Each structure stands twice: as structure tokens, then as C-alpha cells.
Amino acid sequence: MTVTTPLHDALRARFGDCFSTAAAVRDHHGKDDSHHPTVPPDAVVFAQSTDDVAFTVRACARHRTPVIPVGAGTSIEGHVQALRGGISIDMSGMNRVLAVRPDDLDATVEAGVTRLQLDRELRGTGLFFPVDPGADATLGGMAATGASGTTTVRYGTMRDNVVSLTAVLASGEVVRTGGRARKSSAGYDLTHLLVGSEGTLAVITKLTVRLHPVPEAMAAAVCAFPGLGEAVQSVVEGVQLGVPVARAELLDATAVKAVNLHSGFDYDEVPTVFFEFHGTEAEVRAHGATIEEICRGLGGTAFRYARRQEERTRLWKARHDVYPAILALRPGSHGLTTDVCVPVSRLAECISATRDDMMTASIPWGIVGHIGDGNFHAVFLIDPDSPAELAEAEAVNERIVRRALAMEGTCTGEHGIGMGKIGFLHEEFGDAGVGAMRAVKAALDPEGIMNPGKVVEDRGSSP
Amino acid sequence: MTVTTPLHDALRARFGDCFSTAAAVRDHHGKDDSHHPTVPPDAVVFAQSTDDVAFTVRACARHRTPVIPVGAGTSIEGHVQALRGGISIDMSGMNRVLAVRPDDLDATVEAGVTRLQLDRELRGTGLFFPVDPGADATLGGMAATGASGTTTVRYGTMRDNVVSLTAVLASGEVVRTGGRARKSSAGYDLTHLLVGSEGTLAVITKLTVRLHPVPEAMAAAVCAFPGLGEAVQSVVEGVQLGVPVARAELLDATAVKAVNLHSGFDYDEVPTVFFEFHGTEAEVRAHGATIEEICRGLGGTAFRYARRQEERTRLWKARHDVYPAILALRPGSHGLTTDVCVPVSRLAECISATRDDMMTASIPWGIVGHIGDGNFHAVFLIDPDSPAELAEAEAVNERIVRRALAMEGTCTGEHGIGMGKIGFLHEEFGDAGVGAMRAVKAALDPEGIMNPGKVVEDRGSSP
Numbered sequence: 001m002t003v004t005t006p007l008h009d010a011l012r013a014r015f016g017d018c019f020s021t022a023a024a025v026r027d028h029h030g031k032d033d034s035h036h037p038t039v040p041p042d043a044v045v046f047a048q049s050t051d052d053v054a055f056t057v058r059a060c061a062r063h064r065t066p067v068i069p070v071g072a073g074t075s076i077e078g079h080v081q082a083l084r085g086g087i088s089i090d091m092s093g094m095n096r097v098l099a100v101r102p103d104d105l106d107a108t109v110e111a112g113v114t115r116l117q118l119d120r121e122l123r124g125t126g127l128f129f130p131v132d133p134g135a136d137a138t139l140g141g142m143a144a145t146g147a148s149g150t151t152t153v154r155y156g157t158m159r160d161n162v163v164s165l166t167a168v169l170a171s172g173e174v175v176r177t178g179g180r181a182r183k184s185s186a187g188y189d190l191t192h193l194l195v196g197s198e199g200t201l202a203v204i205t206k207l208t209v210r211l212h213p214v215p216e217a218m219a220a221a222v223c224a225f226p227g228l229g230e231a232v233q234s235v236v237e238g239v240q241l242g243v244p245v246a247r248a249e250l251l252d253a254t255a256v257k258a259v260n261l262h263s264g265f266d267y268d269e270v271p272t273v274f275f276e277f278h279g280t281e282a283e284v285r286a287h288g289a290t291i292e293e294i295c296r297g298l299g300g301t302a303f304r305y306a307r308r309q310e311e312r313t314r315l316w317k318a319r320h321d322v323y324p325a326i327l328a329l330r331p332g333s334h335g336l337t338t339d340v341c342v343p344v345s346r347l348a349e350c351i352s353a354t355r356d357d358m359m360t361a362s363i364p365w366g367i368v369g370h371i372g373d374g375n376f377h378a379v380f381l382i383d384p385d386s387p388a389e390l391a392e393a394e395a396v397n398e399r400i401v402r403r404a405l406a407m408e409g410t411c412t413g414e415h416g417i418g419m420g421k422i423g424f425l426h427e428e429f430g431d432a433g434v435g436a437m438r439a440v441k442a443a444l445d446p447e448g449i450m451n452p453g454k455v456v457e458d459r460g461s462s463p
Numbered sequence: 464m465t466v467t468t469p470l471h472d473a474l475r476a477r478f479g480d481c482f483s484t485a486a487a488v489r490d491h492h493g494k495d496d497s498h499h500p501t502v503p504p505d506a507v508v509f510a511q512s513t514d515d516v517a518f519t520v521r522a523c524a525r526h527r528t529p530v531i532p533v534g535a536g537t538s539i540e541g542h543v544q545a546l547r548g549g550i551s552i553d554m555s556g557m558n559r560v561l562a563v564r565p566d567d568l569d570a571t572v573e574a575g576v577t578r579l580q581l582d583r584e585l586r587g588t589g590l591f592f593p594v595d596p597g598a599d600a601t602l603g604g605m606a607a608t609g610a611s612g613t614t615t616v617r618y619g620t621m622r623d624n625v626v627s628l629t630a631v632l633a634s635g636e637v638v639r640t641g642g643r644a645r646k647s648s649a650g651y652d653l654t655h656l657l658v659g660s661e662g663t664l665a666v667i668t669k670l671t672v673r674l675h676p677v678p679e680a681m682a683a684a685v686c687a688f689p690g691l692g693e694a695v696q697s698v699v700e701g702v703q704l705g706v707p708v709a710r711a712e713l714l715d716a717t718a719v720k721a722v723n724l725h726s727g728f729d730y731d732e733v734p735t736v737f738f739e740f741h742g743t744e745a746e747v748r749a750h751g752a753t754i755e756e757i758c759r760g761l762g763g764t765a766f767r768y769a770r771r772q773e774e775r776t777r778l779w780k781a782r783h784d785v786y787p788a789i790l791a792l793r794p795g796s797h798g799l800t801t802d803v804c805v806p807v808s809r810l811a812e813c814i815s816a817t818r819d820d821m822m823t824a825s826i827p828w829g830i831v832g833h834i835g836d837g838n839f840h841a842v843f844l845i846d847p848d849s850p851a852e853l854a855e856a857e858a859v860n861e862r863i864v865r866r867a868l869a870m871e872g873t874c875t876g877e878h879g880i881g882m883g884k885i886g887f888l889h890e891e892f893g894d895a896g897v898g899a900m901r902a903v904k905a906a907l908d909p910e911g912i913m914n915p916g917k918v919v920e921d922r923g924s925s926p
Contacts, residue, residue, distance in 0.1 A: 103703055103808035146648035157646050159655070160623065173895035181804040182836045183620050184873035185609035185659050187880055187888050187918055188900045192622070192655030196648050213705035240566055242676035282745065341644040345566035373645045410647035417650055425650050432636040436907060437651045443906035444899060455650055 007063040011045055011087065014055055018046040018093075029068075029088040033135070033323075034076035035334040035382060035390065036420060041068060041082035046090045050166060050174055050205040053089055057203060058172030060087055060449055068451050069199040071141030072114060074133075076337055077418025079145060079198050083453035089203060091140050097121045098206070106163055106180055108208045111140025127211040130155035133414065134320040140204045145416040146196030150319065153239065153372030154246040154278065155212060157414070159195050166206035167194055170445040180208055193440070198416050199451035201444045215278035218246070220312045221288060221303035223295045224272045228252060228355060228367070230298040231271040232348040235371040238291045239344055245291065245372055247276035247316075252355075254329070254366035255322055262325030263318035273371070274319055275303075276312070326366045326379050333364075333381035336393040340404035341375035341413030350407055351376055354400050361396055363389050375413035401427070417455045425455070470526040474508055474550065477518055481509040481556075492531075492551040496598065496786075497539035498797040498845060498853065499883060504531060504545035509553045513629060513637055513668040516552055520666060521635030523550055523912055531914050532662040534604030535577060537596075539800055540881025542608060542661050546916035552666060554603050560584045561669070569626055569643055571671045574603025590674040593618035596877065597783040603667045608879040609659030613782065616702065616835030617709040617741065618675060620877070622658050629669035630657055633908040643671055656903070661879055662914035664907045678741035681709070683775045684751060684766035686758045687735045691715060691818060691830070693761040694734040695811040698834040701754045702807055708754065708835055710739035710779075715818075717792070717829035718785055725788030726781035736834070737782055738766075739775070789829045789842050796827075796844035799856040803867035804838035804876030813870055814839055817863050824859055826852050838876035864890070880918045888918070 011019045020026075021043045030040035042065075047053045053069075060067045066086025073080055082088060094110035097118065101107065102125055109118060116136045118129050131142060133149040141147075143165065148157035155161070164178030177190040194202055225231040228250075235248040250273055251259065257269045273295075277287040292303045306312050318325075327335050342350045351367065358365050358378060369376030378400065380393035401411045401424050411417075411424035426434050438456050441448075474482045483489075484506045493503035505528075510516045516532075523530045529549025536543055545551060557573035560581065564570065565588055572581060579599045581592050596605060596612040604610075606628065611620035618624070627641030640653040657665055688694035691713075698711040713736055714722065720732045736758075740750040755766045769775050781788075790798050805813045814830065821828050821841060832839030841863065843856035864874045864887050874880075874887035889897050901919050904911075 101806070101808065103699075104806040105703065105705075106806070146652075148646055148648075152646060157648075159646075159652065169895060169899060173898070175895040175899055176892070177896065179868070179871040179873055179891070180806045181838075181867075181871070181873045181876065182807065183611055183615060183622075183804055183838065183876050185611075185620075185877050185879045186873045186875045186884070186891055187659075187897075188664075188903055189609075189622065189652075189655045189659055190892075190896060190899060192652045193903075196650075196652055201651075236566075240568065242568075280749075286743075341646055343564070343567040343569070343643045344645065345564065375644075375646065404644075405642070408642035408644070410642055410644045410649045412649045413644065413646055414648050416648045421649070428642070428649055429653075430639070432632060432638040433640065433653060434650075435636070436632060436638055436653060439906040440651055440656075440903055443902040 007059055007065055008043055010059050011043065011056065015045055018048070020044045029070050029080065029090060030082050032073050032075045032078060032080050034078065035336050035384070036078035036081060039081035039083055041088040042085045044088045044090055046093050048093050050168065053168045053203050053205050054172050054174055056087060056089055057168050057170065061170060061172060061447065064447050064449060066449050066452050067203065069144065069203045071112060071138030072136060074135035074137045075141065075145055075416065075418065077415050077420035079416060079418040079454060081419060083419060091138060094205060100125060102127060104180060105211045106208055107211055108206060109139050110206055111138060111204050113139050115139065115142070122211070126214050128214050129209055130212055131158055131161050134323070139207050139209065143195050143204055143207055144198050146414065148414040150247045150249055150370060152370060153248055154244055159192060161210045162191060162195050163208040163210060164191050165194055165204050167202035167204045169202050170447065170450050175202070196416065198418065198455050200441060200455045201450060217281045217284040218276065218278050218312065219284050219288060220306040220315050221275045222267065222272060223275065223300040223303055224268050224270050226299045228271045229348050229352055230300065231273050232351055232371050234273060234291070234295045234298050234300060236344045236347060237294050239372050241290070243287050243290050245275060245287065246278040247274065248372040249274040249319055250367070250369035250371045250376065251322065252367040255326060255368050258325035258329055258366065259318045259322055262321055262328060265318060274315060322368055323379065327381060330364050330381040334384045336380040336382055336390070336397065337415070338378045338397045338400050339412045339415040340400055340409055341373060342404050342407045342409030344374045346407040347371060347374045350403060353403055354378060357399055358396060361392060363393055373413065374409070419454055422455070422457055470522055470528055471506055473522050474506065474519065478508055481511070483507050492533050492543065492553060493545050495536050495538045495541060495543050497541065498799050498847065499541035499544060502544035502546055504551040505548045507551045507553055509556050511556045513631065516631045516666050516668050517635050517637055519550060519552055520631050520633065524633060524635060524910065527910050527912060529912050529915050530666065532607065532666045534575060534601030535599060537598035537600045538604065538608055538879065538881065540878050540883035542879060542881040542917060544882060546882060554601060557668060563588060565590060567643060568674045569671055570674055571669060572602050573669055574601060574667050576602050578602065578605070585674070589677050591677050592672055593675055594621055594624050597786070602670050602672065606658050606667050606670055607661050609877070611877040613710045613712055613833060615833060616711055617707055622655060624673045625654060625658050626671040626673060627654050628657055628667050630665035630667045632665050633910065633913050638665070659879065661881065661918050663904060663918045664913060680744045680747040681739060681741050681775065682747050682751060683769040683778050684738045685730065685735060686738065686763040686766055687731050687733050689762045691734045692811050692815055693763065694736050695814055695834050697736060697754070697758045697761050697763060699807045699810060700757050702835050704753070706750050706753050708738060708750065709741040710737065711835040712737040712782055713830070713832035713834045713839065714785065715830040718789060718831050721788035721792055721829065722781045722785055725784055725791060728781060737778060785831055786842065790844060793827050793844040797847045799843040799845055799853070799860065800878070801841045801860045801863050802875045802878040803863055803872055804836060805867050805870045805872030807837045809870040810834060810837045813866060816866055817841060820862055821859060824855060826856055836876065837872070882917055885918070885920055
């Protein structure tokens with residue numbers, strides 16, 4: 001595709017220095033945190049407002065040119081790669097927290113506000129935003145990919161915590177998907193249609209999100225287990241009992257080793273669960289005691305508690321750094337990360353079969369999991385110059401996904417489809433389901449300009 | 464429109480006695496629980512299976528004839544009225560609970576299973592399904608209308624409690640919108656697109672829903688207040704503090720009078736809140752004490768507790784019967800019920816302005832509300848033979864909706880759009896939002912056969 005110069009001229013005239021065709025800028029915007037290759041856009045617009053986004057989308061629509069929204073670039077299924085060229089819209093300049101409303105337990109933010117920035121701006125309000133994918137992603141990106149993470153077992157995913165959105169449609173029209181009421185049954189649920197749509201239906205520019213009161217007490221606890229099965233089972237039993245665990249993160253021996261090396265801990269290198277409990281002092285004690293009893297019954301060690309804020313922060317920072325930490329075990333490697341999620345009753349079986357499968361692989365790997373949700377990640381450390389290793393990891397991933405689907409699970413618990421899992425979407429939803437998704441895509445983006453090549457295959461009609 | 468006899472012949476051949484054109488049957492299926500007039504379909508199919516529904520939809524698609532799914536008929540915005548004739552599919556025969564899975568805290572049911580039936584079938588499992596709209600609606604109808612109710616402040620709406628759906632699309636294809644994983648970010652969220660779509664995009668035939676552990680302890684408490692404002696404020700302050708109140712139902716003096724007459728209570732006929740608390744014994748005591756302290760500070764009476772199961776059941780049955788109880792205050796009247804929902808910080812102001820407005824009305828009215836969610840209902844008792852009264856109530860409703868929208872609220876918290884609120888949908892979402900909804904409708908139902916005339920206006924292209 002040849003880039004239409006009139007489009008670039010129009011964008012340059014409007015945006016000046018906030019429009020760039022520099023190679024370094026383009027490359028930076030055509031790459032995420034995964035093994036997927038860099039595919040740069042033709043140019044980048046740095047948006048400062050919903051109007052900027054609407055102007056850009058309208059201009060691109062006139063020239064039938066793709067539009068790719070980019071937040072922090074921390075996604076890992078090739079969401080931001082400009083597969084058919086076009087204009088990337090960098091959302092990071094839209095980073096204002098527009099309102100925090102303690103009385104309604106909500107906040108309205110621009111899409112480029114990051115998770116840690118919102119954390120900082122909420123300090124002192126007694127409120128927090130719970131969704132925590134680990135990376136310091138933008139809230140807009142988290143909504144667009146339907147992100148979740150370590151606290152989802154207690155507080156839910158982005159789907160559960162986005163109240164409403166402002167977004168720019170493929171026509172350039174600005175839509176507000178709802179107000180700020182805690183519930184509504186007015187019309188089709190455009191909010192949930194756009195959450196997880198990965199920029200293929202609209203560009204999210206503002207979000208109203210739910211906030212939660214900071215718990216009176218919080219305590220983290222670490223428990224080591226004789227095997228992966230017992231570690232998984234401890235959480236499954238806790239969830240089944242209805243204990244409101246706030247976090248329950250599995251690390252296999254490899255992941256613990258990586259955490260020790262990267263973050264200076266000295267944990268036994270065996271399957272381990274990092275727990276967290278939130279509530280009143282009495283609730284935190286009671287929940288911890290119940291879960292510890294379950295763990296002991298499964299051969300787990302006594303809990304090593306981290307109660308002070310600094311200790312907890314250090315522990316969760318180590319957990320958040322586990323992905324680079326695992327990659328560092330094989331210097332120069334790229335990660336291929338699986339993301340299946342299954343009903344919790346099937347999780348132990350699914351992880352065990354996965355481990356047995358991976359034992360035969362020639363590539364190093366580790367497993368981490370948000371096991372209260374039934375979601376785990378196997379990370380393969382692949383040599384970026386070895387097509388054979390990539391093929392081997394992809395073959396294992398394919399088996400992992402098929403195993404999860406056979407257990408009524410999903411091919412992606414939280415990373416999204418991007419370009420990496422388009423094939424699996426069909427296996428998960430069949431002709432009727434993917435057909436309905438394609439019909440929605442064609443209805444809202446008839447020219448196929450919105451992040452083409454992602455989520456649903458386009459059938460040649462796009463630019 | 465003339466009914467095509469070949470369609471009736473095809474349906475009669477397949478369904479035999481489960482196909483009816485009897486006037487009484489047709490009338491019964493063309494009427495809900497509201498003031499909206501009866502509009503009967505041309506015929507009714509009594510479906511026993513997803514295959515039955517798919518057969519019926521395919522046959523109707525061939526003959527470009529409307530299809531209207533009907534559950535218990537308890538909706539109140541004209542959802543089941545056959546505005547353009549066609550075939551109603553009675554879902555009440557699809558009433559099997561297909562699976563209850565305590566390990567995964569979920570159940571799969573056919574769409575015709577009712578709320579009370581599921582309650583009964585879950586007895587002894589230690590689990591319950593929380594969404595409680597009052598009426599003994601079908602689960603399929605509750606999903607289709609995005610229902611919620613008395614427990615939503617704690618446990619969420621249908622949107623929060625439906626894991627996935629099986630549904631028949633306008634083409635007759637059967638789609639499953641997801642598996643049973645607790646979360647997924649795979650593709651567009653078809654589950655949430657269908658929840659609340661009121662039969663206009665697909666016919667829901669099966670649902671997998673979340674179950675919750677029955678709390679160790681439950682207690683209800685009744686508190687009377689000097690005025691509506693104080694009653695509302697008590698709940699708003701509790702929610703803002705993060706106290707996990709399980710129910711918080713407002714009844715104005717009229718509603719209390721109706722409950723006293725209908726259910727044999729002797730409450731003071733002043734604004735009153737029925738609370739419920741769920742948790743461990745200690746939590747129930749603590750939550751109750753915190754809320755009672757707030758109430759006392761606002762001039763509320765000491766809590767009258769109902770702790771025993773029979774007492775609680777009697778109290779909530781009285782609350783559920785409040786709609787017929789209020790109607791009975793004016794024998795022969797029909798109800799016109801408003802349903803706005805606003806951010807909780809605006810609720811007291813919204814209810815107060817609404818009451819001042821209604822004081823000028825010539826028609827009797829009462830107010831009840833799910834005030835922890837910011838949702839309340841004003842019920843007008845209108846003479847069904849008086850167009851003037853209907854017009855007056857509609858004018859007040861219009862002002863109530865505009866007031867709520869100006870407060871970033873919604874025209875319907877839980878009743879849906881049906882045919883009663885189509886005009887307001889446009890005020891709430893504007894051209895861009897309604898345009899997006901219409902595009903989705905046209906994409907998934909190009910012939911306009913799915914419950915036409917509801918949610919989004921069709922523009923003459925329908926049968």
C-alpha cells in the first residue's frame with residue numbers, strides 16, 4: 001500500500017510536531033512486549049484530546065487508511081503492530097485524571113492515564129483502582145484489551161470495572177457509551193462491546209471506572225508446596241469455600257528462581273503461591289487462617305506473612321517483574337506466553353497435563369498463574385533467531401489451547417486475541433460466533449480501517 | 464400484514480399441539496405486567512429445545528415473519544407485545560436445570576427456568592443465585608432484559624452474573640457466547656451484547672450463571688425515617704463507606720401503607736428502608752451496627768431486626784408484592800412505573816425533586832427504590848380508561864428521565880427499553896450511540912424479524 005501524501009499533509013498541518021514519520025518513532029509504535037515482530041505504521045499522531053482522535057480518524061476514513069491506537073505498548077499479542085500500515089495514534093499525551101468522585105466511588109480519566117499514575121493520584125483519597133495486569137499499561141489499553149490480573153479474583157476484570165467510555169467510531173463520530181449510574185439496562189451494551197475490542201471497533205479516549213475503598217487492613221503471605229497440583233488446589237478450595245482472597249498467584253520452581261535472582265529473594269525454588277487478604281483486621285486474620293489451614297492440609301509450609309506496606313510492595317513488585325525475570329534466565333531470549341483460562345475445577349488437571357507436555361519441549365519455560373480465576377501463563381524463552389524454537393513453542397501453545405477449550409475454557413483469559421490468536425477464536429466460537437463478530441465489525445467499521453488484521457480476520461475488503 | 468399460511472402449516476406440522484393460534488393463547492402472550500396494551504401475535508410456538516427455537520426462527524426468517532420470545536411475561540416496558548404480528552415463542556417449557564457445579568460456583572439452565580424454581584433446585588447445595596427482580600421471571604427473560612433488583616447492591620445485575628449464553632441468531636444459527644471460564648478476553652463480548660438486547664438480536668435458550676455461597680448468617684432490619692431524604696442518605700452513606708449491604712430497599716409512606724394492607728404488617732406509614740446483611744455472624748453484626756449508627760444520626764428509628772428465616776422470608780415477600788399492593792390502593796388501576804438510575808451522590812436530590820414534581824399530579828403514586836444502586840421507581844396508578852391520566856403520568860415520567868439524564872444517570876436501571884422508552888434511548892445516547900446500536904441490529908438481524916419495534920426503532924425495513 002502506498003501512503004497517500006494528502007493524508008500526511010492534512011495531519012501535519014493540524015498536528016505539527018505532534019505528527020511524525022521518523023523511523024525511530026514509527027518502529028517504537030509498531031512493537032509490543034512480545035515475540036511478535038515489529039511492523040511500523042507509516043506515521044504517528046500524538047493525540048492530546050478526543051477532538052484530535054476524531055480528526056485523525058475522519059482523515060484516515062477519507063483516505064481509507066488504517067488507524068491503530070497505541071497506549072503503553074505493553075500488550076503481547078501483536079495488538080499495536082501496523083499490519084497494513086496506516087496511522088498510529090499515540091494516546092499517552094491524553095493523561096489527565098479528569099475527576100475523582102469519592103461519593104460515587106468512580107473516576108473519569110483520559111485513555112492515556114497509566115495504572116501507576118492513577119494509583120499515585122488516588123493517594124490520600126482512601127480509594128483505589130483494583131485492576132492490575134502487572135505492566136504499567138494505560139487505562140485505555142487495559143479497557144481495549146479486556147485486561148485483568150492479580151486482583152481479579154476479588155475485584156474483577158476491566159469488564160467489571162469500566163462504568164462507561166467515550167470513544168471515536170470509524171466514522172469519526174464521538175460516542176459516549178453510558179452515564180455514571182451503577183447500573184443501566186438502556187439499549188445494547190456498547191460499553192462491554194468496546195471493552196476487549198482491541199481498537200478494531202473504536203478508539204477509546206476517556207473512561208469512567210469504578211473505585212473501591214482501600215481496605216482497613218491488608219496482608220500478603222507466601223506458601224511453598226510440594227508440587228504444582230497442591231499449590232493450585234489450595235486456591236481452588238479457598239475460592240470454592242467463598243473466602244474472598246484478594247490475590248492468589250502461582251509461581252512454579254522456575255518462576256521462583258527467576259524472582260530470587262531478579263529481586264533478591266531467597267524463597268525455596270519449589271511451587272509457591274503468593275496470597276493477599278483484604279478487609280478489616282479481623283477479616284484479614286480470619287481469611288488468612290482459613291486459607292493457611294487448607295494449605296497445610298495439602299502439604300504447604302507455614303505462611304510467611306508480609307504485613308508492612310514496604311514488604312508487600314516489594315513482594316508484588318517482584319511478582320510483577322516475573323516476566324522480565326524469567327526472560328533474564330536465558331539472556332537475549334524473547335517470550336512466547338500462553339494465556340488459557342479454565343473453570344477452576346479443571347485447573348489442576350489442566351496445569352498438570354500442560355506441565356507433562358512441556359517437559360518434552362527443548363526450550364526453557366516457566367509457569368505463573370492467577371489461579372483463583374483459573375488462568376495461567378506458560379512462558380517459553382525462545383531464541384529470536386530460531387524459527388524452529390518459535391514453531392515448537394507455538395505447537396505446545398496450540399495443544400494448551402485445545403486442552404483448555406475441551407475443558408470449557410478460553411484461549412485467552414486476559415491478553416486478548418490481537419493477531420496472535422485469531423485462529424483460536426474460530427475454534428472457540430465456531431462459525432456462528434465468529435460470523436456474528438464479523439458482522440458487528442463490518443457494521444461498525446465498514447471500510448475496515450480500525451486496527452485491521454486483529455481479533456477477526458478481514459476478508460480482503462480492508463485497505 | 465397477512466400471516467403466511469405456509470409458515471403456520473410448517474410450524475403446525477413440526478409442533479402439533481405445541482403450536483397454537485387460539486385467541487386466548489395469543490392474547491396471553493401479547494401482554495406483560497404493565498399499562499401497555501395487549502398486542503397478540505398471530506400464533507404461539509411452545510418450544511421444548513434449542514432445536515425447536517432454531518427451527519422456528521429459520522421458518523420465520525424464510526417467511527420474513529417476526530419472532531418474539533416470551534418467558535414469564537413479567538416485563539413492564541412492552542417487551543413481549545407483537546407489534547408487527549408474527550410468532551411468539553413461549554420458552555416456559557424449556558425449564559430444566561441442566562447442571563449445578565458447586566466446585567465452579569456455576570449452573571447451566573434452560574431459558575425458561577424461573578428464579579424461584581432455581582432457588583428450590585439449589586436448596587441443600589449451599590449455593591444460591593442472587594439476582595432478584597421481585598417477579599418470578601424466567602432466567603432467560605432476566606438475561607434478555609438485563610434485570611437486576613433487591614440484591615444488586617451486593618451481588619450485581621444479570622450482566623455481572625451471566626457467564627455465557629446459548630442463543631439462536633436471526634439466521635437460525637445457534638451460537639454459544641463463551642465457555643465457563645471465570646473470565647475471558649477472547650473476541651467481542653457477545654454475552655454482554657445479548658444480555659439486555661430484549662430478543663431483538665437473538666433468542667436466548669440456555670444460560671450459564673454464577674452461583675454464590677449461601678452466607679453463614681443473614682439478618683434483615685427495618686428502619687423508619689422522618690423523611691425520604693434521610694432514608695435515601697442512610698444508604699448512600701453506607702455504600703460510600705464500602706459497607707457491603709446485601710439489600711437496601713426504600714419504601715415511601717404510600718408503599719408502606721400498601722405493604723401493611725396487603726401483607727398484614729403494622730409499620731408506621733413513613734419513609735422506611737428494609738435492609739439486609741450477609742456474612743459471618745460477626746460481619747452481619749458489624750455491618751448492621753455501622754448502618755444503624757448512620758441511620759440514627761439521620762433521625763432513623765432503632766432497627767427492627769428480622770433474623771429468623773420465616774421472618775425474613777415474610778418481609779421480602781411483602782417487598783416483592785409491593786407492586787400489586789400499591790395497585791390495590793386504587794382498585795382497577797394499571798401501573799405506569801418509572802425506572803431511572805443516577806449516581807448515588809445525586810439520588811437524594813433526584814428523588815426529592817421527583818417527589819415535589821409528583822405532588823402536583825392528580826393521580827395517586829408511590830415510590831420504591833433500590834437505593835444502594837441509585838435506582839428508584841415511581842408507580843403511578845392510572846385509570847386504564849383515561850387517556851388524560853396516562854398522558855399526565857407520561858409527562859411526569861418524561862421530566863423524571865430528563866432530570867436523571869442531566870445527572871449522568873440512565874432512563875432505565877433495570878426494566879429495559881422495550882417499546883416504552885425508545886424515545887429516551889436517543890436522548891441518552893445521541894445520534895452516534897443509537898446509530899451504533901442500529902448498525903449492530905441491522906448486522907445481526909438484516910431482515911428485522913427479531914422482536915421488531917423494540918429497543919431501537921426500525922426504519923420501515925422490517926416486516
